[in-house]
Amino acid sequence: xxKRKVRIATTSLAGCFGCHMSLLDIDERxxxxxxxxxxxxxxxxxxxxxxxxxxxxxxEGGCCNEDNVHVLKEFRKNCDVLVAVGQCAIMGGxxxxxxxxxxxxxxxxxxxxxxxxxxxxxxxxxxIPNDPxxxxxxxxxYTCAQVVKIDYQIPGCPPxxxxxxxxxxxxxxxxxxxxxxALIKFD
Amino acid sequence: MEHQKVIQQICAxxxxxxxxxxxxxxxxxxxLGCIAPASMGLIADxxxxxxxxxxxxxxxxxFFHQEVQGQNVIYLCEDIIDQHAGFNALKETVESCLGIQPxxxxxxxxxxxxxxxxxxxxxxxxxxxxxxxxxxKLTPTLLKRIINNLRKxxxxxxxxxxxxxxxxxxxxxxxxxxxxxxxxxxxxxxxxQNDEGLSKALSLSPxxxxxxxxxxxxxxxxxxxxxxxxxxxxxxxTPAKSxxxxxxxxxxxxxxxxxxxLLTERAHQxxxxxxxxxxxxxxxxxxxxxxxxxxxxQPYLESVLSERRQKALLGENISDTDFDFxxxxxxxxxxxxxGEESALISSCEGKRGEPTTKPPFPxxxxxxxxxxxxxxxxxxxxxxxxxxxxxxxxxxIGTEKSKGxxxxxxxGDCDRPGIYELPMGIKLSEVLSSCGALNTEAVQVGGASGxxxxxxxxxxxxxxxxxxxxxxxxxxxSQRNILKIVNYFMHFFIEESCGYCxxxxxxxxxxxxxxxxxxxxxxxxxxxxxxxxxxxxxRETSRCGLGHTSPNPILSSMENFPLVxxxxxxxxxxxxxxxxxxxxxxxxxxIIAKRRSLIYDPDFSSGEGRGNQE
Numbered sequence: 001x002x003k004r005k006v007r008i009a010t011t012s013l014a015g016c017f018g019c020h021m022s023l024l025d026i027d028e029r030x031x032x033x034x035x036x037x038x039x040x041x042x043x044x045x046x047x048x049x050x051x052x053x054x055x056x057x058x059x060e061g062g063c064c065n066e067d068n069v070h071v072l073k074e075f076r077k078n079c080d081v082l083v084a085v086g087q088c089a090i091m092g093g094x095x096x097x098x099x100x101x102x103x104x105x106x107x108x109x110x111x112x113x114x115x116x117x118x119x120x121x122x123x124x125x126x127x128i129p130n131d132p133x134x135x136x137x138x139x140x141x142y143t144c145a146q147v148v149k150i151d152y153q154i155p156g157c158p159p160x161x162x163x164x165x166x167x168x169x170x171x172x173x174x175x176x177x178x179x180x181x182a183l184i185k186f187d
Numbered sequence: 188m189e190h191q192k193v194i195q196q197i198c199a200x201x202x203x204x205x206x207x208x209x210x211x212x213x214x215x216x217x218x219l220g221c222i223a224p225a226s227m228g229l230i231a232d233x234x235x236x237x238x239x240x241x242x243x244x245x246x247x248x249x250f251f252h253q254e255v256q257g258q259n260v261i262y263l264c265e266d267i268i269d270q271h272a273g274f275n276a277l278k279e280t281v282e283s284c285l286g287i288q289p290x291x292x293x294x295x296x297x298x299x300x301x302x303x304x305x306x307x308x309x310x311x312x313x314x315x316x317x318x319x320x321x322x323x324k325l326t327p328t329l330l331k332r333i334i335n336n337l338r339k340x341x342x343x344x345x346x347x348x349x350x351x352x353x354x355x356x357x358x359x360x361x362x363x364x365x366x367x368x369x370x371x372x373x374x375x376x377x378x379x380q381n382d383e384g385l386s387k388a389l390s391l392s393p394x395x396x397x398x399x400x401x402x403x404x405x406x407x408x409x410x411x412x413x414x415x416x417x418x419x420x421x422x423x424x425t426p427a428k429s430x431x432x433x434x435x436x437x438x439x440x441x442x443x444x445x446x447x448x449l450l451t452e453r454a455h456q457x458x459x460x461x462x463x464x465x466x467x468x469x470x471x472x473x474x475x476x477x478x479x480x481x482x483x484x485q486p487y488l489e490s491v492l493s494e495r496r497q498k499a500l501l502g503e504n505i506s507d508t509d510f511d512f513x514x515x516x517x518x519x520x521x522x523x524x525x526g527e528e529s530a531l532i533s534s535c536e537g538k539r540g541e542p543t544t545k546p547p548f549p550x551x552x553x554x555x556x557x558x559x560x561x562x563x564x565x566x567x568x569x570x571x572x573x574x575x576x577x578x579x580x581x582x583x584i585g586t587e588k589s590k591g592x593x594x595x596x597x598x599g600d601c602d603r604p605g606i607y608e609l610p611m612g613i614k615l616s617e618v619l620s621s622c623g624a625l626n627t628e629a630v631q632v633g634g635a636s637g638x639x640x641x642x643x644x645x646x647x648x649x650x651x652x653x654x655x656x657x658x659x660x661x662x663x664x665s666q667r668n669i670l671k672i673v674n675y676f677m678h679f680f681i682e683e684s685c686g687y688c689x690x691x692x693x694x695x696x697x698x699x700x701x702x703x704x705x706x707x708x709x710x711x712x713x714x715x716x717x718x719x720x721x722x723x724x725x726r727e728t729s730r731c732g733l734g735h736t737s738p739n740p741i742l743s744s745m746e747n748f749p750l751v752x753x754x755x756x757x758x759x760x761x762x763x764x765x766x767x768x769x770x771x772x773x774x775x776x777x778i779i780a781k782r783r784s785l786i787y788d789p790d791f792s793s794g795e796g797r798g799n800q801e
Contacts, residue, residue, distance in 0.1 A: 069769055070786050076762040108775045128779075136776040136784050142767065149762045 006172045007054040009079060010042040013068040014095045014141060015061025018158040019086040020044065023058075025161025037172055041078075050078045056171050057081070059150075060158075061088045063142040064095050067135035076148040081171060084144040085164070087157040096141040108139055152177060155184055193218055194226055198233040205234040206555070208244050208537030212251055213518055221252045240538075247539040247685075248520030249303070250479045257292045257299035259337045262316040265302040266441050267675040268598050268661060272312040273326070278302075280327040284334050297338065304523065304679055305441040306480040309598035309661070310367045310605045317343045319482050321364050354451045359487040366448055367605025369622065372592040373584065374572050375453065375565070376608045382455075382500060384571030388463040389508055396467040397423060400570065403578035404590045409435060409526070409563035410633065410657035411732075412589075416467075421550040422558040423468045431559040432465045432473035432512075434567055435531055439478060439523040440634030441679060442659035445594035446564040448606050450477075450484050453568050454491040458514065460567030462501060463574060465512040468560055473514040474535050479521050488516055523683035527731050528561040529553075530685065541685045542731035565594055565658070585611035589650035597622045599662035612650040618660060619645065626664045629748070634659035635676040636736035638743035639669070669751045670706050673740045677702060680737040691734030694725035698741055709765035710756045715745060 012020055020043060026033065041050045057079030063069050076082055087093040101107040101114075115121070116128045144150050154167050163183040170177035197214045201207040211230060216222050222230075222245050231238040245251045263269075263277055282288060285298050292299045308314035311323035317333060320343040329348070336346045347363040350356035355364050371377050388396050401416035422430055434457065438446040449457055461473055477485060492514055495501040503511045517535050524530045525540040532554050534540040553559025569591060573581045582590050589611035595618060598604045602623030609618065619627055631639050632649070633656040640647070640654075647654045663672060677699035686692045698721055701714055722738030729735055745752060759765050769787055777783055 066769065066773060066784055066786050069772075073763060082762075106775070109779055112779065130780050130782075132782060132785075135786070136773050136780055136782075138772040139775045140772075142772070145764070147764055147767045149764065 006037040006056065007040050007052065008037050008042070008056045008058065008168075009040045009050065009054040009075065010044060010058040011060065011071055011075060012043060013059060013061035013072060013089070013144075014064035015086065015088045015093070017043075017060070019058075019060035019089075019164075022086075022156075022158035022161055023164050026165045027161065029165055033168070050074065054079045055081065056083065056168070058083050058085050058168075059089050059144055060085050062092045062095060062144060063138060063147055065135040065137045069138070069142075069147055072144060072147055081151045082144075082148065083152045083154060083167070083171070084150045085154045086159055087155065089144045090153045090155060092141045092143050093157065096143075099140045108137070112137075154179075156186065159183075190219055190223075190226065191229060194229050195233065198230060203233050203235070204537075205236045205240075206537045208234065208241070209517060209520060209534060211537075212241075212245060213520065216251060221255045223255075224253060243539050244537065247541075248479075248522050249301075250521035252299075255292070255296070258297050259318055260299045260301070262301045262303040262306065263289075264304075264306045264308065264312070264314045264316075266305045266309060266312065267672055268309040268442060269313040270675065271599065271663075271667065274313050276327050277313055277315070277325055277330055280330050281334075284331060298334070303480070303521070304682060305439065307438055307444040307447050307478070308364065309442050310444055310596065311365055312598065316480060320344060320347075321362055321480075321483060322347060323364055354487065357487055359490055360451070360484060362483050364447070364451075365605075366452060368448065368452075369597075369603050369605040370607040370609060372608030372610065374581070374592045374608070375449070375456075375568050375594060376606075382459055382571070384574035385459050385462055385500065386506065387574040388466055388570075389506055389510065393423065393467050393469055396463065396574070399578055400467070400573060403573045403581040405566065405569055405573060405581070406589065406651060407563060408565035408569070408593070408657065410440075410636075410655065412651040412655055415464075415562060415566055418550050418562075419464065419468050419560055421548070422560050425551050425558040427558050429472070429557060430468050430470040431554040431557045432461060432468065432470040433528075433531065433535065433554065433559060433561045434461050434473065434475045434514075434564060435526060435528065435561050436481065436564050437476055437478045437519050437526045437531060438481075438564070439526045439683075440636065440657060440659055441676075442596060442598055442631065442634045442661040443657060444596045444598075445606055445658045447481060447484075448594070449564050449568050450481060450488065454488055455495070456568050456571050457564055458491060458495055458501065460570035461514060462505065462512055463570045464560060464562065464567060466505075466510055468558070470560070471511050471513070473512065474517045474554070475514055476517045476519060476525070476531055476535060478519045478525075482518060485516060485518065492516070522685075523679075524685045524731075524733055527733065530731070531561060532559060539685070541687050542733075544730065563657070586648070586650050586652065588652045593649060593656070594658050595649070595656075595660050596658045597660045597662065599660075600624060600627065600664040600667070601662050609649075612648045612653075614646055614648055615640075615654065615660075616645040618649070619662065622662070624662045624664075627662055628665040628667060629663045629669060629672070629744075631659070631661040631663070631672070631676075631740070632656050634661070635679050636732070636739055638739055639673065639747060640743065641747040644747065669744055669748050670702065670755075673744045674699065674702050674706060676740040677737070680733065684733060684737075688728075688730040688734065690725045690728040691730070691737065694721060694729075694734070695737050697721055698725065698738060702741065704766045705752065705755050708755060710752075711759055711765065712756050714756065715752060718742075718745065 039045050040054050041047050057075040084090050098111045101111050104110040112128045117126045167177045201211050227241040228238045231241045281300050285293050287300050289302045308323050313325050314323040333346045351364045353366050355362045397416050397419050405415050406412045407415050436446050502513050519525050522540045525534045527542050528549050529543040530540040549559045585591050592608050592610050595607045632654050680695045684691045722742050725734050725738050
């Protein structure tokens, strides 16, 4: 009997989907990947819930709102190995810049005012988006590892297709992933 | 307009010299109450530097203020020893009497209130500096009385109960500080030598003096334990127009106060020692870098300097030789990091007290680029007896690798806190029994940057080969919370990091955050590993001694008090981080959005059960 395919889930939290785009940069190797693995919950196949427990979860982006936290906890619950992919997931990335507003009495309000009411960015209504369907924003941006335990981190903004391939294939083979210097050298 | 003239005058008096920025800023603040942003531009113009440079210096030092201060300024010492001795009650007293928090000024402009990390009075804690006058063994009642009298215009000196012993009641000091000398050893505190050491030195050649001290095997008393004369030799062997000598009296290590005693009671011996060292390295100028907390000693020290100048023991042609050497006092402004020699030199040069990259070491390239020797107060005080009584005599005291005696500043939970001069190599347990420490649980040896040791280590020896210390022995009995002590030290390092290098500026904050997490009962076994790894990074990658030693309290307490940590740790098998609290993270958002969470407020859904609807 042939071995079952490794199940992979992916999600993008407070990220830009750049890491997912980079995953597609593995190009034709995706055919090899599909021979040994399958995607469960992932924006790549538009599956929005877990259908079964997964071996590997790839998380792009950190947590800036309650939905991010919720999804991340779901991933932790449903994945054996959870990987933070890219700078936003590891350190907060661009979104975490709002954490720099820390000396204010009310940092969150100051951040929203700066973004929607007082700044010169065109927003004629001066309204702060507050549709009931929008998830509540967190007091600050949290990295994935601040919310749940993370097993591996793949650095890069985004990590290159080659980097993701090297890490992913090692994880699929149940080996300790190592990244060559060239794969994590950014300048 | 008026201010402008004052500032012009002050700068002119100091030669419009940017190297004297510390003195310029002190004088401006003394005269005008603060160093206002408007003054900075003017000072910059007058000293031919940039405004940002001046502001950089002002913002670096804790005692310099850009906002107007109250007529009376209260600095309450928040050291861990003071905290154990009643700091909280004093803080509440100030807050209730004056209605202000630390960092604030009363509306009537009468009082400003600040916290100070350590003012060198741990043997008579709790203490405060009120209008730069140290007030010790402070009680809420006394504090209230001082505040009320200040309101009536009576100075602090009129309210303090009685003057201290020895030179503390000298007309130029007039302080209530007690010397608390508990044990006089044979090198530093027994009898005066009356400049016998200096005459002996002047009868030798400079190279012979270096050899003499080399033979005595005197090691620096500031903590690092480098052989003093070897450092001198490097400076002496560096070709230069002139060389420079600095005495480090920036005793900022929490729990240390031995230099306070030497400056008060052995000022002549100190200056004599500096003169001997200056002769050895052929320096013609020196600086005594005095920490701002000891400013009350400055008039007295100035008088000692001028007395010695009159007796031809300082200045030109010392003792009728062709040796010239003079000393000026440089006042610090409240920065622990300035105890690091290259930071201290930066400060003497009128800059921010940031350490420099080494090499070059100060002995080769120091103050204004000159070969510079920086030694601790106690090191210099050792020189006159060594010269007078001989290196063999000195070598006969102490252990194999640590010669002479050591001044210990003993404080905390014991009956007789104070100064003990004991031979190097004394067992900690002997110190504990002579100071009357009962039920001792832990001892922090070497101040904040030292190590926290437990009962099983009390038989270790205080010397360079076993437990090195610059002198601070902080004693904690079994009532004290070990983690709270460690946490205070981390708070101290965060405050005192100069911020130049990332491992120290950021690493110490992360170390404290993780410690907070453990203390809040949210710790997991993996946190210990994190603390160990991060400590190693901070240690190995920081630029100066502050970062090299700041993880010590955490590492040593983890090693010596593992059960204290273990009792607070538990596994969280769910995979979620205990330190993250979603409810707290959403509080502000709920208020701003005026609605509740669809996911996390139970009346909208049951617990976290939204997942299946997605």
